[in-house]
Amino acid sequence: ILQKQASKETYPKNNIEAVVLFDEIIKINNQSNASKSALAQKQELLSKTLSVKLQKYTYNNENTRALIEYKNVNYLTISFFKIPQKKVQEFKKDRQLLDSLAPVIIKNQSKIAYQRYEFQNRQDYFEYSTEVLLPHLETGNYLVYFESDSDSK
Structure with missing residues (x-):
């Protein structure tokens, strides 16, 4: 939800908060589907x-x-x-x-x-x-x- 609502004007910190949340999900269990999804979404946000x-x-x-x-x-x-x-x-x-x-x-x-x-x-x-x-x-x-x-x- 954070990532979808992220906007430079209205929610500029959402992407930053989403990366923190993805890191927490990955730490819990890095073998789960949720963890793999979080890792993929994090990589997409961090991509150049x-x-x-x-x-x-x-x-x-x-x-x-x-x-x-x-x-x-x-x-x-x-x-x-x-x-x-x-x-x-x-x-x-x-x-x-x-x-x-x-x-x-x-x-x-x-x-x-x-x-x-x-x-x-x-x-x-x-x-x-x-x-x-x-x-x-x-x-x-x-x-x-x-x-x-x-x-x-």
């Missing part, structure tokens, strides 16, 4: 989520923003790696190639630009959204790489 939306096309050195939706994430680092047009054409032909070449590009190329963004994590297990200003980039094609504190855990 991150979604980033970027503009596909921008002008040279234009002020651009990214929309970020996050839950239980403290920071996000966005890095930009310039990709030659020839590579972009290869990626368009074979999407699986992108998955295999992206780590190679990140390892072997220098970042053109990067920025670290700190988020206000209120420890209340709600999802939040924000817009951030991205670094100015010249016209071209870029691989955009995201890292957050959820990557290090």
Whole structure:
């Protein structure tokens, strides 16, 4: 009930209280169905989520923003790696190639630009959204790489 009624405006502490309650249920008997259900619900509340939306096309050195939706994430680092047009054409032909070449590009190329963004994590297990200003980039094609504190855990 606490979790279902949780709301940033009216019941902001419900998720915190729900986690405490889940811990108590798990301590009583960690083999019961109630305990397994409490553990699953607790893991869902504690899970980290991150979604980033970027503009596909921008002008040279234009002020651009990214929309970020996050839950239980403290920071996000966005890095930009310039990709030659020839590579972009290869990626368009074979999407699986992108998955295999992206780590190679990140390892072997220098970042053109990067920025670290700190988020206000209120420890209340709600999802939040924000817009951030991205670094100015010249016209071209870029691989955009995201890292957050959820990557290090």
